[in-house]
Amino acid sequence: MIENPQIPTGRFAPSPSGRMHLGNVYAALLAWLSARSRGGRVVMRVEDLDPRAKSGPWTELLMDDLRWLGLLWDGEAVYQHDRLDLYEEAVCRLRERGLTYPCFCTRAELHAASAPHASDGTPLYPGTCRGLSPDQVAERSAGRPPAWRLRVPEPGDPAGAYAFTDRTFGAHRQELATACGDFLVRRSDGVFAYQLAVVVDDAEMGVTEVVRGRDLLDSVPRQLYLQDLLGLAHPAYAHVPLLTAPDGRRLSKRDRDLDMGELRARFGTAERLLGHLAFAAGLAPAADPVSAERLADGFNWDLVRAHREDIVPAPAARSPR
Numbered sequence: 001m002i003e004n005p006q007i008p009t010g011r012f013a014p015s016p017s018g019r020m021h022l023g024n025v026y027a028a029l030l031a032w033l034s035a036r037s038r039g040g041r042v043v044m045r046v047e048d049l050d051p052r053a054k055s056g057p058w059t060e061l062l063m064d065d066l067r068w069l070g071l072l073w074d075g076e077a078v079y080q081h082d083r084l085d086l087y088e089e090a091v092c093r094l095r096e097r098g099l100t101y102p103c104f105c106t107r108a109e110l111h112a113a114s115a116p117h118a119s120d121g122t123p124l125y126p127g128t129c130r131g132l133s134p135d136q137v138a139e140r141s142a143g144r145p146p147a148w149r150l151r152v153p154e155p156g157d158p159a160g161a162y163a164f165t166d167r168t169f170g171a172h173r174q175e176l177a178t179a180c181g182d183f184l185v186r187r188s189d190g191v192f193a194y195q196l197a198v199v200v201d202d203a204e205m206g207v208t209e210v211v212r213g214r215d216l217l218d219s220v221p222r223q224l225y226l227q228d229l230l231g232l233a234h235p236a237y238a239h240v241p242l243l244t245a246p247d248g249r250r251l252s253k254r255d256r257d258l259d260m261g262e263l264r265a266r267f268g269t270a271e272r273l274l275g276h277l278a279f280a281a282g283l284a285p286a287a288d289p290v291s292a293e294r295l296a297d298g299f300n301w302d303l304v305r306a307h308r309e310d311i312v313p314a315p316a317a318r319s320p321r
């Protein structure tokens, strides 16, 4: 159901694990500006793959906060928990081609292995279950259900080396075998892996550009590899510098100090908040109140590239209204 590949299509893909903080707002703002400044559209996907994330109050708040900011999306939001058939079908296609295998390693075993960790904290998978015989698989399956991993090409095989250019951070190259090894497409509790779902969804939703936090930059080669295996187009990628709190810590949804509840109370209007953020991030010459629409007029990625170091948002001096 790809609509018109000529129309730039960005997306919001929030995980409903907490209220948005200023860093999430920054990433959402750039996703919106990038598409809208070129007459494109923005679609909304709630990333609630993990059933533990499903029940909280966060989805409504995320959407309310985006609407308050004037960052509106096109069409109805989709929810990953409604799309399990699509992920199942993709995993089946990979499995039929012999590209996946069951893995019985426990989390403790994976972390105990001395292999280096990918920068997102995923241990490099040493291939423990890669060569299990059918008998071994049958025997181990009796104990616990397996996770499913995707084979990546051997070290040195050019098919497993991905080079791409991020709109913000420039040229990147990663060899899957040495960066992450065979990676999960489905967990042992049946939950589909983020990497698989995001690739299936971005393609199915007609997304042409992925704009998100820099912490996901290292995921791009895994996503490009999956797109190639599943015959899907590669979107453009733009990662967004992370914001740090004034004391240097990376913002987290668990910290309440720069979350949208606090920010809405502190700034009073979306225009004031966006003015502050746009100035801190180099998108505007001063911190004057500004709407998202107005920012879209002068937006281009050079402004973001010029400020690609992590950005510290100054504590707001304004009193609540």
Ligand code: GLU
Residues within 6 Å of the ligand: 013, 014, 015, 047, 198, 211, 212, 213, 216
């Ligand atoms: N759901 C992820 C998050 O909220 C974003 C994933 C993505 O943009 O690919 O951090």
